[in-house]
Amino acid sequence: EDQVTQSPEALRLQEGESSSLNCSYTVSGLRGLFWYRQDPGKGPEFLFTLYSAGEEKEKERLKATLTKKESFLHITAPKPEDSATYLCAVRSNSGNTPLVFGKGTRLSVIA
């Protein structure tokens, strides 16, 4: 069974204090690992897809990396507007499988 575990559940940072969010996964064969951002009361907004170990992607202050067992979302010099819940999900390559989500990391950035 595909599983995704995100840590920490919640993270509080001062503005400018860089950190990383972790997503550990087990999947029969990885078709893609996805990162989403979700603001309160809204649907998840797509950030990145990673397909293979060693791959990295960047967008503004965010950088996602992937190994064979986990992915990290690095946040460099965060700002208060980066406060949100960050969701990680995987899709396996076994048949018609949908995304399996982790429970998310709730990030608060304090000015």
Add this chain to the structure above:
Amino acid sequence: DVKVTQSSRYLVKRTGEKVFLECVQDMDHENMFWYRQDPGLGLRLIYFSYDVKMKEKGDIPEGYSVSREKKERFSLILESASTNQTSMYLCASTWGFSGNTIYFGEGSWLTVV
């Protein structure tokens, strides 16, 4: 830009009522999904569809049904709403079953009283 539109953002329904949640996507996506999201439980898959008139059960299909009569529209039906179905419901869509991005709607907040 891909747009996934959920027709109702906020609904309040009575126990026992039949509830329809509608979702429309404008990118000719084959695959559509319904999730519910609850605090501490994350997103859980209710049903998905990979073609018109096709449907597959997700992790928590009990108490729900779906309809996909047209490619762009995927409806979630609560035959007899109960208070434990109070939740945020999210519709999503994507093309194919590779690693293509899955896009979400804004969500529908359902309260059953």
